[in-house]
Amino acid sequence: MQSVTASSVRSRIRAELVEEIKASARRQLANEGAAALSLRAVARDMGMVSSAVYRYFPSRDDLLTALIIDAYNAMGERVEQAESIVRRTDYRGRWMAVCHAVRRWATENPHEYGLVFGTPVPKYAAPADTITPATRVTRVLVDIMIDAVRTAALTVETETVPKAVRVDLAPVRSFFGEGPEQLGDDLIVRGIMAWTHLYGAISFELFGHRVGSVSNHDGFFDHEMRRIAAFVGL
Amino acid sequence: MQSVTASSVRSRIRAELVEEIKASARRQLANEGAAALSLRAVARDMGMVSSAVYRYFPSRDDLLTALIIDAYNAMGERVEQAESIVRRTDYRGRWMAVCHAVRRWATENPHEYGLVFGTPVPKYAAPADTITPATRVTRVLVDIMIDAVRTAALTVETETVPKAVRVDLAPVRSFFGEGPEQLGDDLIVRGIMAWTHLYGAISFELFGHRVGSVSNHDGFFDHEMRRIAAFVGL
DNA sequence: TGTACATCAGTGAACGCGCGTTCACTGATGTAC
């Protein structure tokens, strides 16, 4: 008994240090950018010697991977939380809650956002365990559309999708389980476009490409996401 | 006379070397990414000593700026060229030509695209002389819309734009001269959204976020841009 | 409960590397008279 608690104390401290290292790395990310993230700087910041960090992360890339997974999960959690408190039948409200939650998280954590949605870090290949966290937000958006279709609340005149594009949609359906069978080809296309637009708008704002075009970013984003919601029939 | 030609020989050689340095830097960009672009590697690649590069570019950042300006201009030229050969009254055709030209250039030069539309390079502030080249593509898109409105070829049911957003549109109008006066608030909003979507789609494809959703990138892009064209009334 | 051993966290030195930038210099090319 004694030994068990003692051991778990050690592992708890370990877990805390892992978190501290990641927090420090996140801070460095904000100052220097992903490419310049260095283990030595993290160690310095933590008051340890650089080799000590290797007890927690076997390499720089593993630390980067951990940050990416954390970023996806942080974003996913924020989105799920924000969406969950909206009345279930208010599909448009749920959709807008997701859009705003993504944007809010992104503006609060621009460098983590950039790590995930910006230029890929050179020489870094994202491992498979980033996939699941990466789809959390999309999952929520898809579910809203499915719910709306099920209750016949989706109002949109569907258009025909060319065969060349239609073929592509099978993997999407299968990825999201049985739900999307209920979405027609046209709605899946619209969904992918909406998803693209959401991140496109946020990236444009955060990466400075709307300077000179938009100054009231909040207002514009809200308005355009409303239009995108309408575009998918919500 | 002699001296003049002689001098221009020297300056011609200089100009050629500047181009060679930029070409080498572009190659390095493709291999290592923007953050890792180094003057020493460029010098090595050119077979000169690292300090010699300083005869041509006063610092690493100046080289970066030159690459950014070149990228915008290369993209701008490609787009202007592609758009110019379409029949003037085929507004939708002109629009699609622009979209495809941007995408083609981007897929052929992914790292230059990333340099401009990806995560901003940390500690690097783009100077004012990047602004004009940066707007060449947008200029073409705006002109197509203006032409279509002038000839009453634009078919779209305009929606009302909230005041909060409308206020924002004045700078856009003034930036593009007198033309956009003819575009209603709604059309300007749609235009900004279309512009956002164009780069959003290309970034998503290039940065790997469509893996698993879209495999026929050509086909999907064509289809979605057609829908965006319809969205702006073309 | 007490002791002998195993595991773990963190140290400190070292490896070999690359970077941006400066500076005094040599030698070639251009300019003015």
Added chain:
DNA sequence: TGTACATCAGTGAACGCGCGTTCACTGATGTAC
């Protein structure tokens, strides 16, 4: 046209810096009997 001087391109050494990763080590903490 010929010479004296000025400009320019490129060299090579040096500055001070930071990086990722390895390795043998000390000392503390946990485990088994």
